Amino acid sequence: MTNQRTPVPAPEDLILGIDQSDTTSLARAITLVESENPEHLSKAARVIEACLKSRPETKRIGITGVPGVGKSTFIESLGMSLINAGHSVAVLAIDPTSSLSKGSILGDKTRMTSLSSHPKAFIRPSASGDSLGGVARKTREAIILCEAAGYDIILVETVGVGQSETAVHSMVDFFLLLKLAGAGDELQGIKRGIIEMADAIVINKAEGANVASAKQAQTEFSRALHLYPPKASEWQPKVGTCSAIENSGIAEIWEMILDYFLSVQKNGYLEAHRSAQNKQWLMQHLEDVLKSEFFGSETLKKQLDEWVVKVENHEVSPFKAAELLLADYRKELK
């Protein structure tokens, strides 16, 4: 691990570095936040609390889509056009499988050649971790750090494994679903509920012979989206087409995203939504910790396994087993 090779910098140095938009400080601060080392926790918390105070005006955009849909190319194309328009862009990723597959998103970095070498862009592969909750928490804190370092557009990419889309949705202002024309949802591996989350569906690879089918898919989705109940944001989700590889349609998609932000800034939803997200994260994190402390207890683990077998064999009711396990847990806490 990188954070083992060099000594951990003092929080104050990191805070100063981030304030000066120093990417080395930013990268180190994210590494600190991602560290599983308990000694790093309070240092990380100090950096986060300092960065929280800056609260610059930013746009957080989530991007999802199944593998092969062209997420990296899309982010490369969108990211470069944003930089050319004067923005600074941070790309983060949520991939709860990254600790297993090692670098599915690191691979992406090599596919974002212009963006990854541009000084106004910051690309960070997914944190690794055993639980989506842990990975998501680290990404959320990385967003705060990137924003404090001056990146005004945050793109959060997800590979769409398990509940990772829901995690990304809970930390962004705008959620974009990338699709291909001509394949059903089932074939594209798109899970139920994702379309309801989307503020925009973008049909990628609308190029050459695919243009007609992309346009048709656009019409069909636009019609289908009108059947969904209205969103709390009062935003009517839009469907667009683009060819990320040919850089066509990207400007229109950005215009649409800007329309969204204008609308939700005006009606107060953006601010209310970010507050609600913060509250939701507090509640979620409290639950996560309560659960992980209980289920992670080494002394309880063996007992739990034994009770599970008895419960599976109908020897004892789940509620009786729970009662006895919790009584032991309370004793252990004392």
Next chain:
Amino acid sequence: MTNQRTPVPAPEDLILGIDQSDTTSLARAITLVESENPEHLSKAARVIEACLKSRPETKRIGITGVPGVGKSTFIESLGMSLINAGHSVAVLAIDPTSSLSKGSILGDKTRMTSLSSHPKAFIRPSASGDSLGGVARKTREAIILCEAAGYDIILVETVGVGQSETAVHSMVDFFLLLKLAGAGDELQGIKRGIIEMADAIVINKAEGANVASAKQAQTEFSRALHLYPPKASEWQPKVGTCSAIENSGIAEIWEMILDYFLSVQKNGYLEAHRSAQNKQWLMQHLEDVLKSEFFGSETLKKQLDEWVVKVENHEVSPFKAAELLLADYRKELK
């Protein structure tokens, strides 16, 4: 409350009564299980543990559908035909709103006139409670009690509010979705994911002028269901039509349900699924208790409210607030 008027019978008497299929003992045992009085907890647990041992061969069937689809009439019709075929039928309900609306399912009882007066049927309205978790737990324990009392068919009805379908699905062997022809899912208030849970979709009110549209809906749903991934039970969900009010199609639906049970008994899924449900209930109940103890802590409540405001206003990160709250909680436990 009924259980305040008469003294609580001794667990041994209830166990004996249930074993003798005495419905008064069964009703009182369910009341005991539903009681919020902490003194009743250990008595209830003793009754449950004793009833768990009997493990008769039973069929647990969940029935859902939006209000107006004819659930009560369907249960009346199916229930009477089962009794005529020699079965004993218990009807339970899950309605997390029943404490508010007072008797939306009690109302049902008056609509099941033949069934509710038949000695081979036992109808119990939904337990009341603040949380779905609590209501569901009580219903699950009531299933065990009814089975021990000799009811071999358990019908669990849900009104489909919130996550109540998921709760019912987690406690039955077979899950039946009742629908009407001619209205879209959105119009019928059917939530996403419900269709995936269903082992059968039954189009009710296939009578008179509705027969043609019901048949058409049947064809459409059969086709659509084939697009879903195969189930762990290896059962291909079926679509049927019926008119509960005219008692037509009910026998065919029961035949189909019997086909299902034959199939899952043979391939071992029924037994494996009930074991897995037991484990799932243990895990879920452990989580519920951990959460309710934390969020129900009176001393913590005020602090939590204060931290929520700070978190909503971006004054402190959700993770820092969680850390401080949990530290206070641990102190309180000691």
